[in-house]
Amino acid sequence: MAETSEGPGSELRTARESMGVNIREVADAMNLPTHVIEALETDDYDRLPPSVFTRGYLRSYARLLEVPPEPLLARYPEVTEEMDAVTGELPSVSIPARPSLPMLLGAGAAVILIVLFLVWWFADDDEAVPTSAPVVDPAETRNLPPATRPDPAAAGEGIAEAAESEAITEPEETEADVVQASEAVETEARETPVLSAPETVSEPVAAPERVEQMPVRIEPETAPVETVPVETAEPAVVRTAVPGRQERRITEFGDDVAIFEFSEDCWVEVKSLDGENLYSDLNRAGRTLVLTGRAPFRVLLGYAPGVSLRFNDEPVPLERYSRNNVANLVLGER
Amino acid sequence: MFKNIRGLFSRDLSIDLGTANTLIYVRDQGIVLNEPSVVAIRVQGNQKTVAAVGLDAKRMLGRTPGNITAIRPLKDGVIADFLVTEKMLKYFISKVHENSFIRPSPRVLVCVPCKSTEVERRAIRESALSAGARDVRLVEEPMAAAIGAGLPVQEAVGTMVVDIGGGTTEIAIISLNGVVYSDTVRVGGDRFDEAIVAYVRRTQGSLIGEATAERIKQEIGAAYPQKEIREIDVRGRNLAEGVPRSFTLNSNEILEALQEPLSMIVQAVKSALEQCPPELASDIAETGMVLTGGGALLRDLDVLLAEETGLPVIIAEDPLTCVARGGGKALELMDAAGNADLLSTE
Numbered sequence: 001m002a003e004t005s006e007g008p009g010s011e012l013r014t015a016r017e018s019m020g021v022n023i024r025e026v027a028d029a030m031n032l033p034t035h036v037i038e039a040l041e042t043d044d045y046d047r048l049p050p051s052v053f054t055r056g057y058l059r060s061y062a063r064l065l066e067v068p069p070e071p072l073l074a075r076y077p078e079v080t081e082e083m084d085a086v087t088g089e090l091p092s093v094s095i096p097a098r099p100s101l102p103m104l105l106g107a108g109a110a111v112i113l114i115v116l117f118l119v120w121w122f123a124d125d126d127e128a129v130p131t132s133a134p135v136v137d138p139a140e141t142r143n144l145p146p147a148t149r150p151d152p153a154a155a156g157e158g159i160a161e162a163a164e165s166e167a168i169t170e171p172e173e174t175e176a177d178v179v180q181a182s183e184a185v186e187t188e189a190r191e192t193p194v195l196s197a198p199e200t201v202s203e204p205v206a207a208p209e210r211v212e213q214m215p216v217r218i219e220p221e222t223a224p225v226e227t228v229p230v231e232t233a234e235p236a237v238v239r240t241a242v243p244g245r246q247e248r249r250i251t252e253f254g255d256d257v258a259i260f261e262f263s264e265d266c267w268v269e270v271k272s273l274d275g276e277n278l279y280s281d282l283n284r285a286g287r288t289l290v291l292t293g294r295a296p297f298r299v300l301l302g303y304a305p306g307v308s309l310r311f312n313d314e315p316v317p318l319e320r321y322s323r324n325n326v327a328n329l330v331l332g333e334r
Numbered sequence: 335m336f337k338n339i340r341g342l343f344s345r346d347l348s349i350d351l352g353t354a355n356t357l358i359y360v361r362d363q364g365i366v367l368n369e370p371s372v373v374a375i376r377v378q379g380n381q382k383t384v385a386a387v388g389l390d391a392k393r394m395l396g397r398t399p400g401n402i403t404a405i406r407p408l409k410d411g412v413i414a415d416f417l418v419t420e421k422m423l424k425y426f427i428s429k430v431h432e433n434s435f436i437r438p439s440p441r442v443l444v445c446v447p448c449k450s451t452e453v454e455r456r457a458i459r460e461s462a463l464s465a466g467a468r469d470v471r472l473v474e475e476p477m478a479a480a481i482g483a484g485l486p487v488q489e490a491v492g493t494m495v496v497d498i499g500g501g502t503t504e505i506a507i508i509s510l511n512g513v514v515y516s517d518t519v520r521v522g523g524d525r526f527d528e529a530i531v532a533y534v535r536r537t538q539g540s541l542i543g544e545a546t547a548e549r550i551k552q553e554i555g556a557a558y559p560q561k562e563i564r565e566i567d568v569r570g571r572n573l574a575e576g577v578p579r580s581f582t583l584n585s586n587e588i589l590e591a592l593q594e595p596l597s598m599i600v601q602a603v604k605s606a607l608e609q610c611p612p613e614l615a616s617d618i619a620e621t622g623m624v625l626t627g628g629g630a631l632l633r634d635l636d637v638l639l640a641e642e643t644g645l646p647v648i649i650a651e652d653p654l655t656c657v658a659r660g661g662g663k664a665l666e667l668m669d670a671a672g673n674a675d676l677l678s679t680e
Contacts, residue, residue, distance in 0.1 A: 031640050
């Protein structure tokens with residue numbers, strides 16, 4: 001850097017000359033070589049050591065010449081921001097609440113975590129319904145062929161519809177609920193016995209699961225299997241339905257067959273000997289339940305007088321095992 | 335793990351845990367705390383509680399009732415009272431994080447004296463960890479002071495730093511990010527105060543407190559004969575009469591009082607120069623030595639050292655905060671270099 005009148009050098013030189021001191025004396029007093037003093041006076045910072053030293057020399061030189069050093073240092077060209085900050089007053093302890101980058105990142109991560117958690121939480125709630133709800137096949141719900149339907153004014157229609165809607169909206173109710181619902185339908189049907197048109201339920205036997213949910217139940221006393229055509233509008237109550245026959249394989253292997261015929265509603269529970277639950281359900285009067293599997297089975301019948309049981313085509317005398325109408329027996333024990 | 339999460343909400347700190355003052359430097363914000371390393375302890379039966387820390391506690395020094403003791407948990411730059419140091423650090427760290435609602439867990443760089451032993455360093459490290467730091471690094475004080483003063487420590491050039499603190503004076507010759515030679519003398523600002531107290535007692539027959547001695551040192555203390563003589567009025571308890579008396583001291587008397595501790599510093603500096611490798615000695619002879627620390631503010635100390643050693647002596651800018659600032663810069667350098675061991679000791 002060439003000589004500039006901006007730097008503090010010229011002022012130092014003037015001060016030195018006015019005091020009548022030469023460079024040699026100054027150099028001796030400051031323990032510095034004369035070329036450093038010359039460089040200081042000519043603002044030739046290229047020949048001087050790093051700024052920390054140069055600033056120190058300037059301060060010492062100024063003090064030696066009894067010149068206040070701060071104004072000189074302020075004109076030193078390499079005043080960095082940092083040095084300004086350093087020489088300034090200490091800031092008070094309170095730190096401005098400026099969030100730092102890591103702080104922002106942390107807060108962002110926390111927000112994302114919370115959002116993910118909420119999404120998971122609510123998604124879990126929502127999924128509970130669709131996953132467990134069976135897809136109701138519209139064809140299935142319209143199981144009643146239109147031709148067999150009676151006059152829309154007939155109560156039977158209402159019943160069927162009510163039952164249909166019941167089946168659609170709450171298909172996965174607990175067993176008890178289904179029972180209640182179908183019972184309600186039944187009582188309703190009984191209240192309007194005369195009006196109820198003969199109803200043809202062309203229930204395929206191949207769909208035993210649906211049978212259970214069919215709203216129209218066979219009264220135990222009426223067991224006609226024939227389909228009554230709509231044209232024969234008999235005033236008498238002709239409630240016909242295919243007898244519910246449910247076949248179920250309860251163990252992977254084995255050909256032992258237990259046939260339960262229900263004349264009354266009865267709770268059936270079948271377990272293996274080591275306590276594994278193979279089947280348990282409430283069976284309606286008039287139904288037939290066929291369980292196939294490998295004996296022995298431990299069977300519990302909630303209302304034994306309403307059940308006749310055949311095991312491998314041999315009738316089982318339930319009364320022998322009954323107590324208070326509850327039968328507890330083991331089938332096929334060897 | 336929680337410390338890491340809390341660390342996101344904390345700032346990296348550089349702590350100059352000094353005998354007299356503790357300074358904390360926060361990256362991008364500079365020095366945010368400068369308080370005396372004093373803790374006032376209240377004793378109630380067997381229970382000890384912290385009554386005050388820092389400035390408040392310092393005002394209590396020498397003025398406490400029986401159940402409160404104001405103590406300095408650091409002596410000669412190292413921990414004298416582990417538990418109290420921990421409490422003090424915890425207080426300072428939380429004070430720096432005043433706006434934070436989460437308990438802070440910062441990365442902390444602490445400056446330790448060169449000659450501190452492994453046990454003393456471990457005590458400082460443990461103390462900072464118990465005060466809530468998640469990571470503690472130790473850097474030798476003169477290295478931090480040199481970085482804070484802006485010396486070219488990373489270059490293959492010898493530089494000499496004399497850091498005169500409250501309890502110790504650290505002398506180091508540094509080159510290539512390492513300490514080539516270092517020495518510690520247990521003389522510092524406190525020793526100057528004690529020397530003044532002893533001098534006043536001897537010459538005036540009066541007893542003054544440390545706070546008064548410090549005020550005398552700051553106002554008229556000098557290390558080299560002054561052209562104009564300055565005076566100060568002080569009050570102390572006359573030992574013979576037992577009542578407070580007022581008397582006047584001048585700068586030459588104080589210079590005389592300080593002779594002993596000053597000569598110890600000069601001796602240490604000379605012996606450092608004697609043991610310095612010749613290449614580095616020539617570097618130092620060319621550029622000179624740099625004074626940092628609160629002791630560098632003693633009037634004309636640089637003139638005394640220049641006179642005694644025949645070397646240029648300069649005083650760093652803002653010598654009081656050099657160590658803390660240097661520690662902060664050291665943290666940045668370590669991060670930039672991706673090397674946690676770049677400057678740390680151990």
